[in-house]
Amino acid sequence: MQNATLSIADIAQSLGPQIDAALDARTQLGDGCPTRLREAMRYSLLSPGKRIRPMLVLLAAGACGGEIEPAMPAACAVEMIHAYSLIHDDLPAMDDDDLRRGRATCHKAFDEATAILAGDALLPLAFEILARQIEPPATAVACCAALAHAVGACNMAGGQADDMEGGSGRGDIKGDKETGRQGDKEFAEDTSFLSLSPCLPVSPSPHISALRLLESIHHRKTGALIRVSLRLGAMVVGANAEQLAALDDYGRRLGLAFQITDDLLDVRSTEVEMGKRVGKDARRMKLTFPAILGLDQSTQHARQLVSEACRAVAGFGPQADGLRTLAQYVLERSL
Amino acid sequence: MQNATLSIADIAQSLGPQIDAALDARTQLGDGCPTRLREAMRYSLLSPGKRIRPMLVLLAAGACGGEIEPAMPAACAVEMIHAYSLIHDDLPAMDDDDLRRGRATCHKAFDEATAILAGDALLPLAFEILARQIEPPATAVACCAALAHAVGACNMAGGQADDMEGGSGRGDIKGDKETGRQGDKEFAEDTSFLSLSPCLPVSPSPHISALRLLESIHHRKTGALIRVSLRLGAMVVGANAEQLAALDDYGRRLGLAFQITDDLLDVRSTEVEMGKRVGKDARRMKLTFPAILGLDQSTQHARQLVSEACRAVAGFGPQADGLRTLAQYVLERSL
Numbered sequence: 001m002q003n004a005t006l007s008i009a010d011i012a013q014s015l016g017p018q019i020d021a022a023l024d025a026r027t028q029l030g031d032g033c034p035t036r037l038r039e040a041m042r043y044s045l046l047s048p049g050k051r052i053r054p055m056l057v058l059l060a061a062g063a064c065g066g067e068i069e070p071a072m073p074a075a076c077a078v079e080m081i082h083a084y085s086l087i088h089d090d091l092p093a094m095d096d097d098d099l100r101r102g103r104a105t106c107h108k109a110f111d112e113a114t115a116i117l118a119g120d121a122l123l124p125l126a127f128e129i130l131a132r133q134i135e136p137p138a139t140a141v142a143c144c145a146a147l148a149h150a151v152g153a154c155n156m157a158g159g160q161a162d163d164m165e166g167g168s169g170r171g172d173i174k175g176d177k178e179t180g181r182q183g184d185k186e187f188a189e190d191t192s193f194l195s196l197s198p199c200l201p202v203s204p205s206p207h208i209s210a211l212r213l214l215e216s217i218h219h220r221k222t223g224a225l226i227r228v229s230l231r232l233g234a235m236v237v238g239a240n241a242e243q244l245a246a247l248d249d250y251g252r253r254l255g256l257a258f259q260i261t262d263d264l265l266d267v268r269s270t271e272v273e274m275g276k277r278v279g280k281d282a283r284r285m286k287l288t289f290p291a292i293l294g295l296d297q298s299t300q301h302a303r304q305l306v307s308e309a310c311r312a313v314a315g316f317g318p319q320a321d322g323l324r325t326l327a328q329y330v331l332e333r334s335l
Numbered sequence: 336m337q338n339a340t341l342s343i344a345d346i347a348q349s350l351g352p353q354i355d356a357a358l359d360a361r362t363q364l365g366d367g368c369p370t371r372l373r374e375a376m377r378y379s380l381l382s383p384g385k386r387i388r389p390m391l392v393l394l395a396a397g398a399c400g401g402e403i404e405p406a407m408p409a410a411c412a413v414e415m416i417h418a419y420s421l422i423h424d425d426l427p428a429m430d431d432d433d434l435r436r437g438r439a440t441c442h443k444a445f446d447e448a449t450a451i452l453a454g455d456a457l458l459p460l461a462f463e464i465l466a467r468q469i470e471p472p473a474t475a476v477a478c479c480a481a482l483a484h485a486v487g488a489c490n491m492a493g494g495q496a497d498d499m500e501g502g503s504g505r506g507d508i509k510g511d512k513e514t515g516r517q518g519d520k521e522f523a524e525d526t527s528f529l530s531l532s533p534c535l536p537v538s539p540s541p542h543i544s545a546l547r548l549l550e551s552i553h554h555r556k557t558g559a560l561i562r563v564s565l566r567l568g569a570m571v572v573g574a575n576a577e578q579l580a581a582l583d584d585y586g587r588r589l590g591l592a593f594q595i596t597d598d599l600l601d602v603r604s605t606e607v608e609m610g611k612r613v614g615k616d617a618r619r620m621k622l623t624f625p626a627i628l629g630l631d632q633s634t635q636h637a638r639q640l641v642s643e644a645c646r647a648v649a650g651f652g653p654q655a656d657g658l659r660t661l662a663q664y665v666l667e668r669s670l
Contacts, residue, residue, distance in 0.1 A: 031489060032494075037492065091451065113496075123459065131476045137476040148462040153373060158367050158368045160452060161449065
């Protein structure tokens with residue numbers, strides 16, 4: 001992991017099979033688990049994904065000088081949370097998607113009740129793994145607290161709730177006080193772009209920029225899990241406060257860049273490339289980065305965030321090469 | 336709590352307001368939580384319920400000689416899990432109920448997406464509370480592990496999945512190896528009652544009795560949370576292995592008695608009395624205790640289980656009066 005020419009393929013080849021094997025081993029659920037429920041959980045969890053979040057756990061552990069093995073339970077936990085969130089987000093009452101990772105979504109492959117329960121079962125399994133497989137107890141409990149907070153009403157679930165309403169629900173706007181600092185600096189005083197967005201579902205106000213709102217949603221909906229992935233990886237190898245802060249800085253920027261490139265891909269890609277339906281954001285009149293900033297400025301914003309993310313982990317030296325490679329990959333997948 | 340003439344009203348009056356205040360305080364979710372999501376979570380969590388599970392946490396702590404205060408976080412956590420499970424069970428894709436605790440179910444009062452997310456947010460909040468508010472870390476992490484296991488695929492979620500299929504999914508039948516010992520002793524060799532059950536959706540087999548199957552479902556669907564409630568209450572006050580085993584014994588029997596009386600109430604009560612739709616089990620051809628055993632034998636079975644539950648906690652002396660009163664209440668509510 002310390003080679004400066006490390007490619008994303010190297011990382012995926014090195015970590016991917018280990019992650020998949022660990023996920024497979026941890027979902028061999030025995031007594032009491034209905035076969036169909038277990039199959040639905042494994043169908044979604046083990047489907048071909050990029051495993052970005054578990055990679056972040058392991059790369060963060062490596063950046064702090066730790067080994068992969070003690071971080072693997074946390075890597076599995078965050079991928080379980082990610083799989084649960086995709087299953088529930090795809091439900092008919094939510095985003096109503098039928099295609100995910102190139103395959104039928106869980107409720108299409110099984111049924112809606114099974115999909116709800118598969119998500120409901122993956123969620124506590126993540127906590128059970130953290131609680132049982134991380135040592136010492138003080139670290140395990142800190143991991144449980146951090147993951148629970150990242151997944152809860154003030155983060156992932158709240159972000160999804162606001163995203164469902166196209167941004168109009170938006171909870172407590174104070175929620176974005178820590179978010180998108182770079183973006184805010186550039187755009188906070190400039191609300192001119194509001195008029196460029198024909199599908200903006202909120203009433204523009206001098207106090208609330210659409211970009212701030214969108215960043216607040218995504219810092220919670222997708223950013224919180226990305227940040228906590230890095231945090232868990234660092235915590236299990238005993239990182240210090242400075243390392244945790246640097247990784248959080250990296251994660252905040254990477255998470256936002258990831259969402260921007262996801263929005264760009266939704267506009268630019270084909271469904272075969274993405275393995276899920278594309279162009280839905282526009283059809284749903286969803287608040288997106290391209291809708292607010294346009295394609296070019298969105299790309300530029302993502303590029304800047306990735307550059308800042310890489311700078312945030314400069315202090316780790318070559319041990320953070322993997323994190324830098326991953327950040328570059330997030331950017332390049334949309335170019 | 337040590338008065339032998341303690342009534343259920345005394346317990347409810349003493350503990351109910353404290354539990355409700357603690358739940359209220361822990362759901363004042365701030366930054367980042369959308370208002371509507373918070374309202375949906377609180378609507379379901381704070382609706383007028385019996386609070387049996389948090390009472391079990393507190394009564395178990397008391398039976399082991401502990402105070403209420405250190406057990407309150409765990410009491411809140413189990414009620415949050417209970418509320419989440421009711422919200423999701425009531426969804427159109429699951430039991431499709433419109434009435435709960437005398438009010439519109441969460442997805443009726445709000446909408447389906449909000450109800451899914453309210454459940455999804457209550458679940459991690461329970462773990463966050465355990466992780467942050469229980470000391471020492473070793474106890475907190477043991478509580479997280481125990482609750483996660485009780486809620487997961489091999490217990491609550493698995494039991495609900497099997498219950499959804501009217502018992503025909505049933506997972507791994509080995510799952511009931513620890514279950515319903517008294518019931519099994521009486522009925523395991525006697526499959527004659529299978530023919531008495533016109534709505535039995537499973538193929539009877541000499542190896543699998545319908546009663547065993549039903550007990551396996553309910554030990555997971557409702558019993559696991561009841562048992563873990565007692566376990567958490569005992570763990571936070573430092574109970575020993577013998578106390579934990581006795582409480583588990585009590586919980587296993589109480590949980591099953593609770594489900595039997597719930598089935599009986601579904602047959603006997605009015606909707607006004609129950610605050611939810613009744614008679615649905617029969618309409619749905621669901622496997623129930625009255626369907627298998629008949630009303631009289633079901634009542635007798637519940638009575639015996641409650642008597643055994645009370646005997647299981649005899650060793651605690653008067654400190655377990657509350658647990659005995661609660662067990663009697665569970666029985667009497669259906670008579």
